[in-house]
Amino acid sequence: MSANDDPPGVNAYGVNYKYSPGDKVYLVNSGGKAGPYKIESADGGKYVLCDDYGITANGGRSYLEDELELYDPFA
Secondary structure (H helix, E strand, O other), rough: OOOOOOOOOOOOOOOOOOOOOEEEEEEEEEOOOEEEEEEEEOOEEEEEEEOOOOOEEHHHOOEHHHHEEEEOOOO
């Protein structure tokens, strides 16, 4: 295995994601919070959201980490 052979399912090294697929988050904007949504996928430091049924939210738009906030069921 050479240095460029990443294990299956692992994205490029050096990219750290704050959230993982399945995590529940709020979408935060100037109008407040929307959601919660689930993280559907993470790629290139951006996240695509889905609902509890796995249906892609907001037309598949991707969001940066600073647009998201971890859902706290006890808040």
